[in-house]
Amino acid sequence: MxxxxxxxxxxxxxxxxFIPGLGQLVQGxxxxxxxxxxxxxVIWVVSFGTLGWVVHIWSVIDAALWKGPx
Numbered sequence: 001m002x003x004x005x006x007x008x009x010x011x012x013x014x015x016x017x018f019i020p021g022l023g024q025l026v027q028g029x030x031x032x033x034x035x036x037x038x039x040x041x042v043i044w045v046v047s048f049g050t051l052g053w054v055v056h057i058w059s060v061i062d063a064a065l066w067k068g069p070x
Contacts (some may be wrong), residue, residue, distance in 0.1 A: 013064035020056050023063030034041070 008027070016023030021037030024030075036059040044052030 009064050009066060012066070013060050016059040016063040017056075020059035024066075025070075027063065027066060031061065031065075036062070 012023030012026045014023070015026050015037075020040035021033035021038070024033035024036060036055060040052055040055040040059065043055050065069070
């Protein structure tokens with residue numbers, strides 16, 4: 001996987017835009033995908049649908065800026 005701005009990171013960010021954590025799953029980061037998916041779901045429910053965007057946007061940014069294993 002290449003650095004940030006690469007095509008794979010753009011695809012991962014788009015995937016996370018639709019479902020939080022899906023982009024991390026595409027990148028092979030299963031634990032982070034689960035964390036973001038569950039956190040987004042819990043916050044959406046607890047905040048009555050108002051603060052879930054915080055985790056949702058975090059998921060997109062995390063997928064877009066991930067640099068891969070070193």
